[in-house]
Amino acid sequence: MTAFTRRNLLSVAAGAATAIAVPPDRPVRAATPPAGKQTAGWYRYKIGSIEVTVATDGVARFKMAEDHVINIKKDVVNAALAEVFMEKDMMTTPYNPIAVNTGSKLAVIDTGTSETNYKKSNGVGGQFVSNLAAAGIDRAAVDTVIISHYHGDHINGLLMDDASLTYPNAEILVPAPEHKYWMDDGEMSRATSGRGQTNFKNVRRVFNAEVLKRVKTYEWGKEVIPGVTAQATPGHTPGHTSYVIASGSDAVYVQSDVTHVPFLFVRHPDWHAFYDQDGAMAEATRRKVYDMLVADKMRVQGFHYPFPSLAHVEKYGTGYREIPVIWNPTI
């Protein structure tokens, strides 16, 4: 056996013409063209009698700003990216909202980046509605939309490209403290950073008259639909909310943005991303939630986890690490 090096492995391929071991002697068939098409990104699992469908909205890739992680130097962030074989300076962000069928309610939790983004990005983002449809879930059949917080990747999908309702037959359940904060003109006027103003303006655009007609607020600690209980996880935004989905003896923690991408912020809960509005509070929430997940061996469904975004969590160094649940090809 020759030495196992990439150079040796590839040198064989380079000398292709003479190395063909099996020359074809059957009639030459027309080559099958490459399919060029990815599978629809959805995945289903049960929690007791509740059916969860993860439908990806896509993955964004973009150059990280110098202060993407505001309390950590860029080269430390780049080292963490290298550890998981990701390109330096580049952020890779999956968006994975879910649908929850409780038997009596068909809800979506968060809405993704919108049909507008689907068009703008040529289908790289904004796939949530089409992937739901591929999973057999018609947006018109959704009776409840549950919103975790008011950042664009969670709310923009409330509207189609023509600003009509994506879920025309659904009521829209929103966290009371989150709604209060973003609808407060005083808070808006005090939002100093450009990002703050941008987010406020986006919230006011999305929560138009038609959307506001459907909105009902819910309180932390309450069951918003049967089996889905709102958890107070403030910090990322003032009213940021997570959920426990529980049925029978089983339960999963839907973390929303308690952490952003796990390969950076689960491993390093002390890193404060610029989109954590109150970094210290977000970190405290993160540690509380993750300590609980570890202690209770509870699975987490993470909006920014790689699809299908369902994982266990273990302690790791000064932080935690996700262990993806094995893909189950049956339900």
Add this chain to the structure above:
Amino acid sequence: MTAFTRRNLLSVAAGAATAIAVPPDRPVRAATPPAGKQTAGWYRYKIGSIEVTVATDGVARFKMAEDHVINIKKDVVNAALAEVFMEKDMMTTPYNPIAVNTGSKLAVIDTGTSETNYKKSNGVGGQFVSNLAAAGIDRAAVDTVIISHYHGDHINGLLMDDASLTYPNAEILVPAPEHKYWMDDGEMSRATSGRGQTNFKNVRRVFNAEVLKRVKTYEWGKEVIPGVTAQATPGHTPGHTSYVIASGSDAVYVQSDVTHVPFLFVRHPDWHAFYDQDGAMAEATRRKVYDMLVADKMRVQGFHYPFPSLAHVEKYGTGYREIPVIWNPTI
């Protein structure tokens, strides 16, 4: 915020009736029935100009025999299972063959557990052909079947339930040393263990006259179809073969059964499963391949890795650990 414990989280759900925060006041809609159906298990990616389609054959779950890992005590194996949140004594085995479209050839590498197993298992296993079809690949369009080794989960899918050819228009490329070994009556007579005899009998069943008519042998180190080069990785079986798929500046290592499930045998390359025919040689091969994967930061496509089975590899303790590549919802 109350303490984050599972007991507290669930106690809210238990008091459901009084905790509903948002009583419905809209007309009651008919509940949408649960879909009860998993997505078709396929995933596609490119290596240069070559298109790879992973199509899962399913996942088997079974109680491990006392000597499943012949040189390691059961409680140590159970501890490793607990580390990845898996049930003790239970083996969970994904089967993930692939299709490779080089532009001139449409090949499958290994064939899964067969249509017969699909029927016997009620569709839990034997999904390869139906998942290929869902991915737009008709079994009749496959022009090349490449076999890594002669264990049942890799060859049984050569035949449909009525023993006709699954890939009627394909030639079947097999490793010369593997074919020689399993077709040798002397080797068969010397196979002492029940498992050995069972495997020989299965090989003779699958390699019937129709299959043998299509068989051509290939040698290690040779390109079997353009861009796919056979790698000598003996030990698991005498002629066990892996592949490098290379195109442009990109390459992926298709490891076949260099390791079985990564959560046991990538982390512990010194563990000898009963299906490693020569445990010591399998371990030596394993370490050589994985040291190369680590040194070259090369991705591995693993037949028994969880779907979609594409990962990077890092050193970890005395072994290695897989880092799944992030699901890409576009191609």
